[in-house]
Amino acid sequence: MTTRSRPRPDEAVADLPTPRTTDDPVVVTKAPDTSVDVRHPQRSVAALGNRVLRQYSLVFLLVASFVLYSTWSKTSSVFLTGDSLRVMAAGQAVIGVLTLGILVTMVAGNFDLSVGNIAGLSYVMTATLYAKHGWGLWAGVVAGILIGGFVGGINGVLVTVLRVDPFIITLGTASAILGFIDWYTKDQSIVNGIPDGIRNFGKDNFFGVPDIVWVLAIVAIVIYYLLEHTPYGRNLHAIGSNRAAARLVGIRVERSIATAFVINGLFAGLAGVLMLARAGSMTPTIPPTLALTALAGAFLGAASFKVGRLNVPGTIVALLFLAVNITGLQYAGVANWINEMFTGLSLIFAIALAAVLSKERTVKKTRKTA
Amino acid sequence: MPAVMAGPRTALAVRGLSKTYAGHLALDSLFLQIRTGEVHALLGGNGSGKSTTIKILAGVVAADTGGEIVLGESDAVGVHDWTPAKAHAAGLRFVHQQPAVFPELSIAENLAFGAGFPRGAGGRVDWRALNARTAELLDRYEIHASPKTPLAALRAADRCRVAIVRALQDRDDADSGVLVLDEPTAALPAAEVEHLLDALRGYAEAGQTILYVSHRLDEVLSVADRVTVLRDGRKVDTVEAQGLREADLIEMIVGRPIERAFPSAPPETTGDAAMTIRGLRGGPLHGVDLTLRKGEVLGIAGLLGSGRSELLRMLFGAHPIDGGSVTLDGNDYAPASPQGAMKAGVAYVPEDRQAEALLCGESVRHNLTAGQEASYFRKLLYRHRLERSDAQRSIGDFLIRVVSDTQPVETLSGGNQQKVVMARWLRRRPKVLLLDEPTQGVDVGARAEIYQLIRRATEQGTSVILVVSEPEELAHASDRVAVLRGGRITTVVERPIDAHKLTELMNTPQVTGSEASQ
Numbered sequence: 001m002t003t004r005s006r007p008r009p010d011e012a013v014a015d016l017p018t019p020r021t022t023d024d025p026v027v028v029t030k031a032p033d034t035s036v037d038v039r040h041p042q043r044s045v046a047a048l049g050n051r052v053l054r055q056y057s058l059v060f061l062l063v064a065s066f067v068l069y070s071t072w073s074k075t076s077s078v079f080l081t082g083d084s085l086r087v088m089a090a091g092q093a094v095i096g097v098l099t100l101g102i103l104v105t106m107v108a109g110n111f112d113l114s115v116g117n118i119a120g121l122s123y124v125m126t127a128t129l130y131a132k133h134g135w136g137l138w139a140g141v142v143a144g145i146l147i148g149g150f151v152g153g154i155n156g157v158l159v160t161v162l163r164v165d166p167f168i169i170t171l172g173t174a175s176a177i178l179g180f181i182d183w184y185t186k187d188q189s190i191v192n193g194i195p196d197g198i199r200n201f202g203k204d205n206f207f208g209v210p211d212i213v214w215v216l217a218i219v220a221i222v223i224y225y226l227l228e229h230t231p232y233g234r235n236l237h238a239i240g241s242n243r244a245a246a247r248l249v250g251i252r253v254e255r256s257i258a259t260a261f262v263i264n265g266l267f268a269g270l271a272g273v274l275m276l277a278r279a280g281s282m283t284p285t286i287p288p289t290l291a292l293t294a295l296a297g298a299f300l301g302a303a304s305f306k307v308g309r310l311n312v313p314g315t316i317v318a319l320l321f322l323a324v325n326i327t328g329l330q331y332a333g334v335a336n337w338i339n340e341m342f343t344g345l346s347l348i349f350a351i352a353l354a355a356v357l358s359k360e361r362t363v364k365k366t367r368k369t370a
Numbered sequence: 371m372p373a374v375m376a377g378p379r380t381a382l383a384v385r386g387l388s389k390t391y392a393g394h395l396a397l398d399s400l401f402l403q404i405r406t407g408e409v410h411a412l413l414g415g416n417g418s419g420k421s422t423t424i425k426i427l428a429g430v431v432a433a434d435t436g437g438e439i440v441l442g443e444s445d446a447v448g449v450h451d452w453t454p455a456k457a458h459a460a461g462l463r464f465v466h467q468q469p470a471v472f473p474e475l476s477i478a479e480n481l482a483f484g485a486g487f488p489r490g491a492g493g494r495v496d497w498r499a500l501n502a503r504t505a506e507l508l509d510r511y512e513i514h515a516s517p518k519t520p521l522a523a524l525r526a527a528d529r530c531r532v533a534i535v536r537a538l539q540d541r542d543d544a545d546s547g548v549l550v551l552d553e554p555t556a557a558l559p560a561a562e563v564e565h566l567l568d569a570l571r572g573y574a575e576a577g578q579t580i581l582y583v584s585h586r587l588d589e590v591l592s593v594a595d596r597v598t599v600l601r602d603g604r605k606v607d608t609v610e611a612q613g614l615r616e617a618d619l620i621e622m623i624v625g626r627p628i629e630r631a632f633p634s635a636p637p638e639t640t641g642d643a644a645m646t647i648r649g650l651r652g653g654p655l656h657g658v659d660l661t662l663r664k665g666e667v668l669g670i671a672g673l674l675g676s677g678r679s680e681l682l683r684m685l686f687g688a689h690p691i692d693g694g695s696v697t698l699d700g701n702d703y704a705p706a707s708p709q710g711a712m713k714a715g716v717a718y719v720p721e722d723r724q725a726e727a728l729l730c731g732e733s734v735r736h737n738l739t740a741g742q743e744a745s746y747f748r749k750l751l752y753r754h755r756l757e758r759s760d761a762q763r764s765i766g767d768f769l770i771r772v773v774s775d776t777q778p779v780e781t782l783s784g785g786n787q788q789k790v791v792m793a794r795w796l797r798r799r800p801k802v803l804l805l806d807e808p809t810q811g812v813d814v815g816a817r818a819e820i821y822q823l824i825r826r827a828t829e830q831g832t833s834v835i836l837v838v839s840e841p842e843e844l845a846h847a848s849d850r851v852a853v854l855r856g857g858r859i860t861t862v863v864e865r866p867i868d869a870h871k872l873t874e875l876m877n878t879p880q881v882t883g884s885e886a887s888q
Contacts, residue, residue: 034508059544229752231743238740241729248688248718248726249794310733 006224058304058314062321069328078331086210090202093212094119094274098290099297099315100216101267105260106298107227107310109240110166112157112261114174116290121177122147122272124185127282131193140195144276145269147280151177152265156258175343178286194280195292202277212274219267224312226263236260289340296347297322303353322346378405380442381579382427382462382548387437387449388421396422397433397601404548406442409570409580411590411611414600414623420583423600424552428464429454442546447778461547463853465536465554471533477513478504480521499878511535512572527562530554531569538578549573550581555589561674567593585813587616588842601625616842623814633688644833645685645703645802649695653680656857657694662802667824667834669839669848669870676854679721680839682804685835687711699801712741717795721806721837727791728779733763735775737790738797756845758795768793769819785816790822795828803827803834809843821847841869 053060069079078084098115105112126144129135134144155173159166204211227233235256238246247253276282300322301315302308322343329338378595382404389397397419404410414420425431426449427439433449440446441460471480478500480848489502490496504517513524513531521529534549541547551570555563563586570593574580579617584590590597590609599606599622606622654677662668672678683689685696687705696703696715705711708742711718720726729737738761739746770789772782778791788808795803805824809817822833824847838844845867852862853875861875 190685229754231747231752234736234739234743234752237732237736238729241731242725242727244726245729247739248686248708248720250712251741252709 002175007234055292055305058300058317058321062317062324065324065328066322068332070326070334073128074333075328075331079328082208084327086205088323088327089213090210090278091327093210094271094278095290095293096216096319097219097271097274097299097318098311098364099294099319100219101264101271102291103223103227103298103312103315104236104267104308105257105264106338107165107233107240108236108257108260109243110159110260111295112152112155112170112264113136113291114151114170114177115271115294116288117174117177117181117286118148118151118265118268119272119275119290120286121151121181122269123275123286123290124282124284125189126273127194127276128184128199130195130366131190137195137197140198141273144273145266148269149262149266149270152261152263152268153258155259156266159261160254160258174291181286187286190282194276194282196209198273198277199280202274202280212277215270215274219270220312220316222316227312232256232259289343293322296343296350299350300346303350314369318350380404380440381406382442382581383440384423384427385438385440385648386447387423387426388434389426389432392767395603397426398612400605402598402605403598403608404579404581406579407574407577408595409574409582409593411594411597412581412583413585413597413619415586416625418600419603420600421552423601424464424550424583426452427457427462427550429457430732441548443448453864461541462550463547464550465530465533465537466552471521471529471536473529474519474520476520477508477532478517480532481507481539485539489646498558507535507539512569514541520736525562525565526558527565527569530558530566548579549582552584552585554581554582555584555586555878559580559598565591586840588840590619599623621813641699644651644699646697647685649693650681650684650691650696652690652692654686655681655684658854658857658859660852661860662833662835664833665828665831666685666849667828667836667847667853668836669844670835670854671844671851671876672837672854673876674839674869676876677857678854679806681854682718682806682835682837685711685802686716686806688718715801716804717798717800717802718804719791719795721805721810723784723791723810725775728787730778732779733776734765734770734772734779734782734790735846737779738764738775738794740794742798764793764797768796768823783816784811785820788812788820788824789816792823796832797824799830800832803832805834806837807839808836809838841872845872878882
């Protein structure tokens with residue numbers, strides 16, 4: 001329970017709602033309550049500075065790392081070149097689409113650990129459809145996306161019908177997909193037969209920016225719109241905040257969650273198509289850390305802009321932060337293991353930060369009680 | 371109630387306790403004297419300084435320098451030297467609002483977390499010794515259960531008593547030290563409250579000194595020997611509880627004479643039925659017949675487990691219905707889901723605000739809109755500005771005190787949170803509003819405002835079914851009260867409604883014909 005702060009001379013009384021009018025039929029004898037509930041009195045410059053520092057700390061870190069690799073003698077010669085930046089950005093497109101897609105399920109309080117393998121499935125199946133079955137360019141793209149949506153639908157139905165922790169379910173589907181990929185590809189790569197349209201899309205630039213980075217930008221806008229500017233997105237936020245309450249305000253909880261898994265799957269399917277575009281060929285080994293990297297990006301993103309809330313701009317900054325540092329460290333001569341190491345540590349850091357932030361909140365809450 | 375013994379000794383005295391939070395006085399030079407063997411109630415609205423006092427006594431909050439704390443015969447200790455360890459050594463024992471008990475573990479294990487596990491050879495837990503010690507404690511505190519019983523199997527009041535025993539177990543003599551109970555009944559259902567209060571009276575009679583913090587006036591009057599009322603960090607007075615009325619206490623808490631804390635009922639309701647319920651069965655209900663008139667507040671009186679909450683949930687499509695029929699405005703009404711109920715114009719405010727109503731982490735604005743987002747989505751654009759202006763209007767209309775509509779809802783006080791939940795539904799002008807304990811955890815002032823909002827809604831044509839545990843409050847707030855017992859409505863009481871009569875009826879298995887009407 002919160003305290004009623006006593007009216008102070010400097011407290012603005014004017015902006016409060018009038019408690020009641022005199023001709024009100026009700027006699028209420030409580031003295032007019034001039035209190036307001038205040039958590040952050042955001043008046044002082046220090047408090048404002050503190051808030052800015054918090055919201056944009058990851059942005060500052062991103063800028064700082066960028067400056068570091070641009071000036072550090074070991075990296076400066078290669079880091080700040082157009083080609084290097086393009087490679088770095090294009091390298092983030094696949095993981096970026098995965099991360100933005102996983103946001104949709106995470107906002108509703110769910111996880112999907114299978115996104116990496118869904119992308120992998122779409123990747124190998126699209127390649128096979130092109131090379132072995134002679135599918136057309138667009139038919140293949142649509143098929144790749146729909147394959148993702150289909151597997152996402154299976155996840156969604158299992159999670160909402162069985163009501164089992166999505167963590168377990170999607171860990172299961174992730175493993176099953178991997179097995180299916182092994183059986184389906186018979187461990188054989190596909191080098192020929194991928195349409196040029198797709199291969200070029202993975203290499204070409206548009207206004208100096210790689211095509212697939214444009215795709216990432218469009219996906220970011222779509223997800224942002226979906227989560228913040230549609231009733232469906234707002235319902236997902238409500239479900240993530242309090243499932244029981246969401247149900248009691250008439251939100252169709254199960255249907256919304258299942259749909260979120262489908263959407264998440266569709267974007268994972270798209271990520272798979274982008275994987276194929278970038279690689280230009282298919283090797284049936286799926287990087288095992290894709291899902292974890294997506295989780296790290298989403299969690300790290302929740303630590304900036306709208307602190308404590310999963311959000312698209314924060315996620316983008318988090319992805320750039322991971323990309324700049326991993327690329328920078330690789331240029332500096334650190335071996336490839338830095339990729340996974342840095343991602344893993346960032347995930348742990350992001351979750352620790354979230355825990356600290358929520359703890360701080362509870363402390364503030366208890367302090368307020370008088 | 372035990373008479374205070376002649377020439378009472380002082381168990382605990384505090385002198386000149388002050389606490390400043392961020393420049394304003396939360397507690398202003400408090401003097402308090404608690405006699406040995408008495409139940410001393412500490413009363414006050416939210417922000418009156420009750421919790422601050424308790425926290426200073428517990429040593430978890432440092433008071434401003436200058437005050438003193440004296441326990442029994444020992445020397446006065448300056449508050450700046452007070453620590454949790456000193457509080458414990460001096461014999462102060464605290465049981466908080468939501469005591470940290472472990473429902474899945476046995477009583478013996480729960481107690482062992484306070485006193486430690488007795489060890490046998492090789493460091494193993496000596497279960498036999500632990501169970502024997504627990505059995506002895508349960509016997510002494512008259513809790514009828516085996517030490518191995520999981521806590522979850524106990525009734526709610528007994529779980530709370532176990533928490534009390536855990537706090538007291540390491541002391542041998544009952545009449546030293548003070549047991550401090552901070553809103554022990556806040557989380558208890560009504561039927562359990564009396565059971566706990568009985569136990570407390572027993573402990574007091576055995577010589578235990580108790581400092582009882584609460585904002586439930588009826589409880590305080592029934593259990594306390596003396597009452598200290600705080601308001602705005604200052605002590606209003608310490609008075610004998612004997613002969614006090616609730617109205618006296620409300621006057622002291624609020625600071626002005628109270629004429630009516632509850633709005634009076636409009637004399638006439640049209641008599642048309644807003645909702646008729648015939649033979650409704652499901653869960654604990656075995657055939658409920660009830661007619662809700664247009665524009666009335668129909669109270670439901672019933673003990674815990676009588677099915678009062680289930681009745682509301684069935685009418686909102688959130689609990690399966692086994693049989694019976696319901697009409698709404700003359701049309702058949704059989705909601706299969708909350709969506710269906712909402713479409714028909716029925717609204718529901720659940721009992722547990724935190725668990726079932728609030729979207730914590732979301733703003734006040736989003737909480738107000740919850741479930742109605744689609745109405746702001748036009749031509750593929752979300753009309754945020756319209757949503758904001760609606761939210762700001764609701765904040766004014768429904769007396770919600772906030773800094774801005776973007777404030778996270780969990781930062782509001784209980785009363786304001788509840789007003790947000792009420793506003794969420796009332797802004798849609800529902801035909802029927804189902805309210806389950808709308809004033810739980812809400813202070814006296816906000817409580818009056820919530821009833822004012824309900825009354826205003828009924829004037830605009832909403833009909834209300836109200837479930838409240840406290841008979842006094844129910845009697846004041848309702849136009850009629852239906853008594854639910856054994857899964858049926860046993861009687862309907864018209865105005866004037868007498869709270870004691872309600873209590874009686876709720877507890878009486880059979881009602882003779884003359885009282886049953888409607």
